[in-house]
Amino acid sequence: NAGVTQTPKFQVLKTGQSMTLQCAQDMNHEYMSWYRQDPGMGLRLIHYSVGAGITDQGEVPNGYNVSRSTTEDFPLRLLSAAPSQTSVYFCASSFDRGRGYTFGSGTRLTVV
Amino acid sequence: GNSVTQMEGPVTLSEEAFLTINCTYTATGYPSLFWYVQYPGEGLQLLLKATKADDKGSNKGFEATYRKETTSFHLEKGSVQVSDSAVYFCAAGSFQKLVFGTGTRLLVSP
Numbered sequence: 001n002a003g004v005t006q007t008p009k010f011q012v013l014k015t016g017q018s019m020t021l022q023c024a025q026d027m028n029h030e031y032m033s034w035y036r037q038d039p040g041m042g043l044r045l046i047h048y049s050v051g052a053g054i055t056d057q058g059e060v061p062n063g064y065n066v067s068r069s070t071t072e073d074f075p076l077r078l079l080s081a082a083p084s085q086t087s088v089y090f091c092a093s094s095f096d097r098g099r100g101y102t103f104g105s106g107t108r109l110t111v112v
Numbered sequence: 113g114n115s116v117t118q119m120e121g122p123v124t125l126s127e128e129a130f131l132t133i134n135c136t137y138t139a140t141g142y143p144s145l146f147w148y149v150q151y152p153g154e155g156l157q158l159l160l161k162a163t164k165a166d167d168k169g170s171n172k173g174f175e176a177t178y179r180k181e182t183t184s185f186h187l188e189k190g191s192v193q194v195s196d197s198a199v200y201f202c203a204a205g206s207f208q209k210l211v212f213g214t215g216t217r218l219l220v221s222p
Binding site: 048 | 116146148154155156157158161201205209210211212213214215
């Protein structure tokens with residue numbers, strides 16, 4: 001039982017490049033979310049999904065796109081990377097809000 | 113929207129000392145409340161949770177009680193260990209979204 005798997009673990013991008021951060025879970029969780037973690041700011045919600053085909057914006061959605069074609073996968077796309085998107089990105093999933101989220105191990109992204 | 117406020121750190125303690133990390137929240141409705149712990153270089157791990165008023169969550173010697181009247185969910189441990197050194201996050205969830213505090217770093221020395 002792998003839980004929540006994120007790839008890659010580390011990535012360096014040049015300004016203007018695009019990329020996709022992958023997230024997959026094998027727990028049949030309906031809820032999935034993407035957060036970014038920045039020093040002194042805790043975790044901020046980027047996008048979330050309540051099931052396949054359903055996504056919505058969180059607190060800081062600009063510059064990011066998501067899709068949820070299957071229950072298992074929830075990729076995060078950076079359309080045109082900017083230095084302000086340098087951060088650690090966490091994917092999380094949950095069966096329901098009362099049980100808490102299971103987090104992946106994170107992707108450390110640097111945009112130069 | 114919801115928000116969570118945690119005490120700023122770092123909190124520095126000696127081994128076997130008593131720990132309190134304060135957390136207050138603002139929310140519409142009745143959110144579930146959580147404490148997560150993050151060890152260096154790792155993701156967040158759920159430490160404990162409470163889903164309704166007066167519930168007490170507990171795990172690994174840590175406890176927190178859902179106080180609706182004071183909108184608080186303070187984390188406590190009676191005797192900390194060096195291995196408890198980490199960053200602790202309080203979070204409040206309503207429906208499908210979870211809002212986090214900024215985190216409190218705990219440093220425990222032998």
